[in-house]
Amino acid sequence: MKKVKPLIRSKGFSDENIFVKNSNNTELEIKKKINKIKEKLDFLNLSNEDQKIIKEILNQNDIVKNNHNNDEFCLAGHELVEFFKIPENKLHRYLIYRYKYNLYPKKKIVGDYPPCIQIEPTSICNYRCIMCYQADKSFSSKSKGFMGNMEFEMFKNVIDELEGNIEAITFASRGEPTLNKYFADMLKYCEGKFLGLKMNTNASMLNEKLIHEILSSDIQTIVFSIDAKDKESYEKIRVNGKFDKIIKNLELFNNIRHSQYSKNKQIVRISGVKINEDQKIDEMKKQWGNIADIVAFTNYTPWESSYENEINKIVKPCSELWLRMFIWYDGKVNPCDYDYKSELSKFSFKNKSIKEIWNSDYYNFLRMSHLEGKRGDLEPCARCINC
Numbered sequence: 001m002k003k004v005k006p007l008i009r010s011k012g013f014s015d016e017n018i019f020v021k022n023s024n025n026t027e028l029e030i031k032k033k034i035n036k037i038k039e040k041l042d043f044l045n046l047s048n049e050d051q052k053i054i055k056e057i058l059n060q061n062d063i064v065k066n067n068h069n070n071d072e073f074c075l076a077g078h079e080l081v082e083f084f085k086i087p088e089n090k091l092h093r094y095l096i097y098r099y100k101y102n103l104y105p106k107k108k109i110v111g112d113y114p115p116c117i118q119i120e121p122t123s124i125c126n127y128r129c130i131m132c133y134q135a136d137k138s139f140s141s142k143s144k145g146f147m148g149n150m151e152f153e154m155f156k157n158v159i160d161e162l163e164g165n166i167e168a169i170t171f172a173s174r175g176e177p178t179l180n181k182y183f184a185d186m187l188k189y190c191e192g193k194f195l196g197l198k199m200n201t202n203a204s205m206l207n208e209k210l211i212h213e214i215l216s217s218d219i220q221t222i223v224f225s226i227d228a229k230d231k232e233s234y235e236k237i238r239v240n241g242k243f244d245k246i247i248k249n250l251e252l253f254n255n256i257r258h259s260q261y262s263k264n265k266q267i268v269r270i271s272g273v274k275i276n277e278d279q280k281i282d283e284m285k286k287q288w289g290n291i292a293d294i295v296a297f298t299n300y301t302p303w304e305s306s307y308e309n310e311i312n313k314i315v316k317p318c319s320e321l322w323l324r325m326f327i328w329y330d331g332k333v334n335p336c337d338y339d340y341k342s343e344l345s346k347f348s349f350k351n352k353s354i355k356e357i358w359n360s361d362y363y364n365f366l367r368m369s370h371l372e373g374k375r376g377d378l379e380p381c382a383r384c385i386n387c
């Protein structure tokens with residue numbers, strides 16, 4: 001399979017690589033919801049920072065993408081789907097969170113907490129996808145010491161710090177989250193605490209019990225990582241994956257979802273990595289559109305060879321340093337998953353809080369190096385195409 005060779009990678013979805021079902025909410029409906037927030041603005045208990053943000057948003061004429069330039073706040077199609085699923089009394093929180101998520105990395109603002117945290121319930125995976133660090137044996141072989149599961153106690157401590165300080169938690173990183181035996185307990189522990197709870201899974205472990213645990217949880221977005229429309233391409237990319245089994249699992253998921261959880265507001269996304277030109281969003285939409293509310297491709301980065309990729313000349317700062325932090329299964333905190341062997345990591349959640357790490361001198365040094373065009377001095381940033 002001939003892989004694409006991107007020279008630079010920006011985050012998010014490009015319009016040609018995303019299909020959003022039923023995205024026909026009118027600007028009038030959006031305005032009505034915004035006006036409701038305006039009416040209760042004086043009664044919201046917000047920090048000064050959040051008050052400033054919400055006022056800026058409410059002062060805009062509209063918040064729909066296409067009407068805005070890059071540095072203004074706006075919601076893209078997939079975000080509008082989320083916007084319409086959020087209860088009205090929490091919508092201001094959603095807007096503030098998306099503002100921080102979309103604009104803090106662009107404006108290079110560092111808040112008390114990152115706009116998003118990725119938690120890794122496990123670094124173990126049953127697949128070896130060709131674009132993934134799991135394909136690097138110096139990482140995924142048991143003997144190398146990188147594999148393990150997060151203890152439930154540590155997970156609870158992480159969530160206790162994040163509740164009320166952050167809205168977006170994603171269960172995903174270097175492994176398949178559903179392989180952690182406490183995964184269902186983790187979902188339960190997050191109940192009612194976040195507005196952007198998301199999980200990424202390869203769908204291989206789905207069974208009736210797990211499907212009920214997911215659908216009865218407070219997860220807002222369920223992402224099934226699938227990159228192809230047919231068995232041959234799927235199994236070439238998702239090594240160890242069995243296409244027929246995935247189809248069966250997703251049909252079971254879909255049946256249970258529609259028969260027993262039809263009132264749920266969860267969003268289901270099929271998301272693939274676009275690693276070759278044969279992957280077409282229209283074909284993906286045809287194959288998976290009956291299961292998913294959103295079908296999308298994210299841009300490819302050669303994660304499978306992070307430490308061997310050629311050193312490049314990119315000087316643009318990497319958005320990750322203003323957007324996210326990753327908490328590995330053992331408590332290690334890392335700026336990104338491109339650096340899956342944690343060369344950039346200096347801290348563990350076991351002895352420092354997330355707030356302290358995010359605002360540490362070391363993190364500010366990383367940010368400053370990027371801002372001054374010196375990302376080439378850092379490994380593996382020197383070899384990374386993420387911007």
Ligand code: SF4
Nearest residue numbers: 125127129132134202
């Ligand atoms: S991409 Fe996901 S499913 Fe594939 S090997 Fe990596 S962690 Fe596992």
Ligand code: SF4
Nearest residue numbers: 318336338381384386
């Ligand atoms: S390795 Fe550096 S440039 Fe690449 S994603 Fe991580 S922080 Fe960003």
